[in-house]
Amino acid sequence: MKFSSKVEKCGLSPMRKFHPFAVAAEQKGKKIYHLNIGQPDIETPKAFFEAVKHFDLPVLEYAPSPGMPVLIDAIQKYYDKLNIHFEKDEILITVGGSEALQIVLQCILDDGDEILIPEPFYPNYNTMVNTCGAKIHPVPTTPEEGYHYADRAKIEAEINEHTRAIMCTNPGNPTGCVLTPEEMRLMVDIAKEHELYIIGDEAYREFVYAGEPLQSLGEFTDAADNVIVIDTVSKRFSACGARIGCILTRNHALLAQAMKYCQARLSVATLDQVASAALYDVGPAYFAAVREEYKRRRDTVMRKLEAIPGVICKCPKGAFYLMAALPVDDADRFQQWLLEEFDDNGDTVMFAPGEPFYGTPGKGKNEIRIAYVLKQEDLERAMDLLALGIEAYNKR
């Protein structure tokens, strides 16, 4: 029985690759510190669960296909507070940021088309782009330059007649890169000049640590046809399991195409929309506390990394990830060895090996992604284990 050639080009999540080895290590009694997954440990605001408890309609009906007015209102007000205005019909509610991306990519990418994505990038983009019959054209960056990509020459060198769009994951997963206002302007200008869509995947908007104001590509009203913003409650409110996201764009022709997908899948979960609307009542104190907590963690990770000889890592400015080049031959082999051969008092550590975050074959072999989603003392222990592991691995 044949499968689609498109799905055959896709792979399983690289983040799960070491799961069987982790299970085996745990069965031998090892304790694993997880720096490999982006599931935050921050509590979801109680407002979510309160709203759910107070839902009292007798029939759990389909919501409207573009989303429930209560949630669209809440998101509109959130953006208004950032001085970014979207009309209500310029906001489409989706099943997480993932569905928002899938719908947008299905609308804009055709067989043979290309989308520019600075590498390293979020590996799930691969499946989303492949299933459109399109392909990712990676924009190369280096750990030495802190994965910097917002450079006219660098971007324009990769544009060709198949290019349809540019993806800006900002703040970046896996790099933690945050664009400056000037860099955002530059990226939008390039998109405008070359008539490309520019997608801002802005799931980590609140997670910026240098006191900078919150940013969005949605600011650029002069590029109404080009700019598409992808948003989600997942990381903002530590509500990943709600699966609530949205598409924001002022391109009404695109909205009309996207509506076809929204109607075909009928609606997004009713209760999660109602509860996510309540999340937006959370005040700035919530974000300030969360931001402070992550900044402390980032600083811990950086301090520990800087003490390891041979590590290359520029301090990231946002998200809760960073990429680092390690003084090891192969991060995959090193991870497997950490799970199978290494322990310190019964403890070991997991990270995400870097290669699957690259589109260019062979790149990222000695790099890793660290998700700093552990509380302070666990994070310190995890980073010490990484340092001890590198030393022992290179002495084998």
Place this chain on the structure above:
Amino acid sequence: MKFSSKVEKCGLSPMRKFHPFAVAAEQKGKKIYHLNIGQPDIETPKAFFEAVKHFDLPVLEYAPSPGMPVLIDAIQKYYDKLNIHFEKDEILITVGGSEALQIVLQCILDDGDEILIPEPFYPNYNTMVNTCGAKIHPVPTTPEEGYHYADRAKIEAEINEHTRAIMCTNPGNPTGCVLTPEEMRLMVDIAKEHELYIIGDEAYREFVYAGEPLQSLGEFTDAADNVIVIDTVSKRFSACGARIGCILTRNHALLAQAMKYCQARLSVATLDQVASAALYDVGPAYFAAVREEYKRRRDTVMRKLEAIPGVICKCPKGAFYLMAALPVDDADRFQQWLLEEFDDNGDTVMFAPGEPFYGTPGKGKNEIRIAYVLKQEDLERAMDLLALGIEAYNKR
């Protein structure tokens, strides 16, 4: 700015086409009886909301990509009670039956492929198939034969070298057709002989009115590679807004492909999975009462239809829809006239015109779909309005 050629082939939901005319009619003070939408009015079992209220984890985390064990267990037990066994890893939880269909079609359909679907069929299949680069090859049926399609000659006449799959919506939306056990066997045999997938879209399984045992293509363990079952809690438990469905198949190569999609979209809403698992504790008395209610409604609709001269409609055996051919020139024009020109004491009626349920151009022009999701007295009034409307329309 260009869009994907695939999305341009798709259309907006035909069920929404008359929405602006309905709004205009209501603004003039008309009361509309809605036979046009499949949103049941039956109460969602309290178990759903109780489970939601008792969820007390501090962080609303991502669920596992293939689904939460508690829900997979509940679904496995439900099928075991029907004497149909699926292993736990043969059940993938999805965002409603819609995502289940999307994932399956993306896995099995390539550019240029065809899927056989008896017409009239659920119009959202169009978007789902078009976005795979494939196309629906309709299997023709007639109102006079009660939309019967399970016939070897009829099916085999439509199979060609592009055919990859057959869709069996059973019980049928929009027709209400229910296959006999012999017809199910025949459909599976045809799929096996021609090495085709056979997809059972079985959202309406519980809604059968002749006392027959509940059926599923999942019974046919001899066609493990061919059979794919699509299921959902939406209609079964009147929980459309939960957006919880699943894929069931014993084809492990297909499951491995589908997992790529499941991982790329990360997970299905956590709370809705927990609450949907609780739905499966509802006893047979719930289904018996719901079935009895819908059967009464179906009988009401049929009684009223049979009293209208010139209507062609065989009594459907399941789901909560039926298709009927009306003695009018054009159901679209008739619907618009009912909204704009007609009323009886300020009341009028809406149905779904039949043409969008067909893949063959020009077919279904004088047919309509009726969803009998209104309570008894409203349903009687709605059907009386239909009869009065036909009479007045033909006397213009």
